[in-house]
Amino acid sequence: MKSIAERKVLLQVNNLKQHFTVKNDALFKPKTVVKAVDGISFELYEGETLSIVGESGCGKSTTGRAILRLDEPSAGEIYFGGENLLTVKKKDMRKLRGDLQVIFQDPFASLNPRQKVKQILNEAMATQKSVEKEKRPERMKELLEYVGLPLESLERYPHEFSGGQRQRIGIARALAVHPKLIICDEAVSALDVSIQAQILNLLKQLQRQFNLTFLFISHDLSVVRHVSDRVMVMYLGKIVEIADKKSLFDKPMHPYTHALLSSIPVPDPTIKHERIILKGDVPSPINPPKGCRFHTRCPFATDLCQETEPELRELEKGHFVSCHMVEKI
Template sequence: MSKPLLEVRNLKKYFDVTGGILSRKVGEVKAVDDVSFSVYEGEVLGIVGESGCGKSTTGKTLLRLTEPTEGEVIFDGKDITKLTDEEMRKMRRDMQIIFQDPYASLNPRHKIEKILGEPLLVHGIGDKEERRKKVKEILEIVGLPGDHASRYPHQFSGGQRQRIGIARALIVNPRLIVCDEPVSALDVSIQSQILNLMEDLQEKFKLTYLFIAHDLSVVKHISHRIGVMYLGRMVELTSNEELYDNPLHPYTKSLLSAVPNPDPDVKQERIILQGDVPSPSNPPSGCAFHTRCPDCMDICKTVRPEFQEISDSHFVACHLYEVNENN
């Protein structure tokens, strides 16, 4: 396989928890806890998991929108965690993000022309006339009339605003786009339009996506490979087809059992997990999933399973498969 465009090695992001009158550190939230994966040029890697599992924090930490606590993020051969602010600013031309909330991520006081033209200005691309022309072109590429550049964000619907968010990420010709739940705030009918647009753009501009979502059916539609996160850790990573046909981790199996089947005659067995998601500020010892796992063994309570390759390009962190290997 070709060299990865993005390599993430042992990435950690801990947030301090303060308390008391002097706001001293009393603990830490392990939002991202030792995550490793690669993304290859031209592919879509989906990351799924329930709310609070650290997937959005992973995406933001990759771009250094939040600084990582530990680990390496190697983009195109360079470890971006070691870059200066100025070097990182130049690198951002190749690494963009589409945010979850299209309204909160657009400045309500600026016209669309200014919002989309700003990245060009920051990176010194073109003169005023060229920038204006490029803004109109990019609006038309994402399915909006070019003359809408003179409007403000509140004059658009949610789906149109997300198209503007996509246009802003696309306008500097990036190589990697982190899509942070880009359709979760939209109506279902609009979601499919935005997903189809993103697929078309990916082919047209040879883009690489890291696609973060909590909806497995959305991720299945767009991704080549899928990683499953639970409580700040990656528990399974494999190709799209393999994950749906042969899920290995008990958490992945329970997630897939909850995906509705459009065929009413298909009887699907739901795997209902017991208990609540533990707090990331006080995760369980051993395997983080052991408190809710139907297949929990004694080793799971004390020893953290390694994230390892079980079969061809199928990675999983679960003692069930280590035990099978030893027998």
């Protein structure tokens, strides 16, 4: 298998911003802007799994939706296969949907309850014209085999399946159109732990089989550790650290990443485990702090952190950190 450095860049995001305007009740009151994602840049390589982690509200899911153009980004560039998705007309964007698929958090809400499984899969193939009509029944059988569901599932409705089985249907629907990139938005967080492991192993198996690329969005660091090649940590709409999985878990450099990793439960009660408790609440994305956005909760913050926003710097090969004090921590 090729190393990350040897792989082709499939997705490149440059200075992506996603700001939402909130309506005000007062007639002459200025508009309120929520800076959900505020100028992030990263690359995703062909055949890898890049995970995005962070607290609720950090911009993880918003980033995924912006890449898919489910929400139109406020600014930036998103290059997929060398083409800027933000310059593609909406009518032409549909043609690219086959290459860009998503697996949602709630499999029941993302499946049409009035359609049988065969109709759900057929609709995906018909919309993208990815499989000729006469070949679709055979393709459906293949898809069910890939995701580990029996053939009779084609004649059943979503409510007749368990949560894990419904997520397998969602995966089959994504595979039906031969995608290159699949965005997994909290794809296992609604499932029992034992089922989570099955779905994660299935995703890794399918990735090897079809050379899939995953952007995996999750708040569960144990899951991220199992599935990722690289990990990107976000805080309040900004990237604070990006590194390969081993480097980030073995040697985190940003204070926020330290705090996140300290929250992972240790199953052995004989091992002393010091948890870092961050003081205060996450600031509002409507009015984020000046300078480093983490400085209001950081135990190492200085006057520089309060005034100047740190750049995302490569401190070790492939390990990028956005922190003024990282060398002194």
